[in-house]
């Protein structure tokens with residue numbers, strides 16, 4: 001290959017390897033929590049109630065100024081499983097997590113008043129937060145069921161729990177593992193259902209808010225595809241061959257008041273669906289085999305997905321865990337690879353994009369957490385491991401096949417920033433001889449550490465004032481100069497940069 005061809009190739013790799021549309025808002029090397037006071041925090045560290053390197057965030061949800069973050073108790077030393085970030089106080093950066101509704105209500109094994117392990121959470125349009133507590137601590141062969149599976153619903157206006165419902169013994173089996181939930185609001189706030197996907201017990205549980213009852217569906221579409229159990233993420237190869245029904249998304253309301261629930265087993269590249277008319281009707285638990293549908297074409301190019309969400313105008317976003325990417329499909333089009341697209345990809349920042357959400361303002365939120373590295377290998381806690389991104393849905397869909405033929409928005413999207421300004425700013429930052437901005441230290445009460453270049457740019461353009469008392473601890477390096485590669489700035493000192501590059505060589509290429 002001639003030198004210019006090589007340069008072009010390198011540029012193309014650069015351009016496709018980092019998030020362009022998603023803006024990094026928060027990031028952490030390891031998680032920290034807000035404790036009532038520093039003494040309690042120190043005691044928690046001494047006693048092992050807080051072990052900083054044991055926390056892995058897996059779920060997010062945004063409601064007003066709160067950005068909820070769930071942290072399962074897979075290992076010891078997780079002070080709280082349900083938490084939030086107060087975005088009024090810390091709109092970006094690496095804030096310590098605030099237990100929700102309180103630290104006392106997050107005690108593992110306190111079945112009546114506590115939360116043991118929470119995965120996905122959902123805020124509804126009626127101001128409620130739906131939280132499924134699995135009642136477990138541990139993961140895989142270390143799992144202990146310290147409490148039954150219980151749905152907890154909180155009133156977000158008062159932060160009070162307004163319902164706790166334990167799943168019936170018949171709703172689960174000895175293999176049950178439920179991480180995902182979908183919330184279906186019908187005619188009004190009382191006409192609400194929750195659906196829980198049982199990944200390892202291969203079931204789908206419906207809960208009626210009005211009736212305060214639950215029931216369980218079983219179907220062979222909930223099983224894993226035996227040919228799709230092999231995974232490659234972050235350069236790790238592993239087999240998750242038993243993983244059945246996982247990610248779910250509900251369509252907008254249809255004319256008859258029902259929705260379509262779309263779902264995929266984790267070990268699968270297929271998409272299945274069922275009408276909520278079936279799921280809402282307890283009598284259909286029997287003999288509903290033919291009411292479940294599937295699309296004939298599979299996702300291609302690495303089609304494993306664990307999390308998905310559908311916009312009010314029917315565009316589905318889903319994480320693509322083998323591709324460090326978020327994909328899209330416009331449900332007004334046929335489900336075929338031609339109509340699938342990538343809204344963003346980042347081979348460093350989006351390694352295992354664990355959860356994808358769309359909030360009331362049509363802003364998309366994505367959390368990435370390098371989960372397989374945490375579970376199978378070991379995270380490098382000198383590196384940034386956890387990131388939360390956001391972007392207006394319209395920006396994400398721009399230029400993708402999913403943008404075509406969309407119905408008009410019900411909500412006007414709030415544009416968080418001006419992309420062109422960002423790119424201009426960032427290309428400045430990459431000019432030869434450029435000196436890194438001397439800011440980076442934020443010493444607010446609940447915020448630790450530093451900002452990434454992207455968070456810095458975001459703050460600059462949103463007039464977020466950050467304190468700059470501490471001396472700069474971070475310098476930026478660019479791996480190469482390309483006009484658009486702002487996201488290519490590495491946030492590190494020289495040693496870390498070297499390390500990161502080694503890590504990259506090992507895992508990504």
Ligand SMILES: *[C@@H]1O[C@H](CO)[C@@H](O)[C@H](O)[C@H]1NC(C)=O
Pocket residue numbers: 140141142
């Ligand atoms: C649990 O599984 C891990 C790896 O999957 C293995 O190393 C460990 O020995 C197992 N422990 C028990 C008690 O079976």
Ligand SMILES: *[C@@H]1O[C@H](CO)[C@@H](O)[C@H](O)[C@H]1NC(C)=O
Pocket residue numbers: 163164165166212
């Ligand atoms: C719902 O059912 C559960 C258990 O079946 C019960 O403990 C709870 O009080 C019920 N809640 C309401 C609001 O009826």
